[in-house]
Amino acid sequence: MPVPVLRRLGHRRIARTRFLTLERHYLLDGRGRWTVRDVVRHPGAVVVIPWNGTAVALIEQYRHAAGRRLRELPAGKLDIAGEPPRDTARRECIEEAGLDPGRLTLVHSCFTSPGFTDEYCHIYLAEDLRPVVADPQGIEEEQAEIVWLTASEAEADLAAGVFEDATTIVGLYALLAHLR
Structure with missing residues (x-):
């Protein structure tokens, strides 16, 4: 494994909310230069692609941070201690879409924005849906x-740029790849 380019000298908590923590990290590079990075700690998330064999279910809802309604795949935080991501995906699909998946398949996992957060997202294809x-x-x-x-x-x-949520875009492309 390669030696890290930046070595953490220390960090401190700046703020904590219901599920996020903001930390300030003090780093040193290989040339002896130091820098500061702020990191948002996130418990992780799931995105669900509810596919009934002919269509995919999306949720259109207002998103305060975006300031408008967005069309997204059902999603949620890994906010129950010890709950496996697959169980969170099932719960979110039921809560948001009113669909209980008989089968969940992990199709992709990714960081959402690794430049400032450790949020890691698990994307599941949900099939055999029961209302x-x-x-x-x-x-x-x-x-x-x-x-x-x-x-x-x-x-x-x-193709028309209708979707603005990155994990929805990744999830829909994963669905299209799965169907090919």
């Missing part, structure tokens, strides 16, 4: 709408 009563967990989810798109509609919307 159940949705269990929205918050104001945004209560006002969310489910939108079904065929693979060709999703592909056209990807």
Whole structure:
């Protein structure tokens, strides 16, 4: 394994919220220069691609940080201690889309923005969907709408730049690759 380019000399916590921690890291490079980086610690997340064999379910909801409604795949934080990502994916699919997947397949995992956060996202293809009563967990989810798109509609919307959420874009491309 290569020697790290930057060595952490120390760090301190700047802030902590319900699920995020902001840390300031003091680093030294191989030439003896030091620098500071702020890092957002995140518990991780899942994204679910609910596929019924002909269409994919997306959630259209208001996102405060973005300042508008976005069309996204169901997703959620790994916020229950000890809960495996696969179980979180199932729970989020039920809560947000009202769909209980009979089969979940991990199709991709990725950092969401490694320049400043350690958030790592697991993306699951959900199949053999069974409709159940949705269990929205918050104001945004209560006002969310489910939108079904065929693979060709999703592909056209990807090409047109309709989707602005990175993990939704990755998830939909993973779905299209799976279907080919």
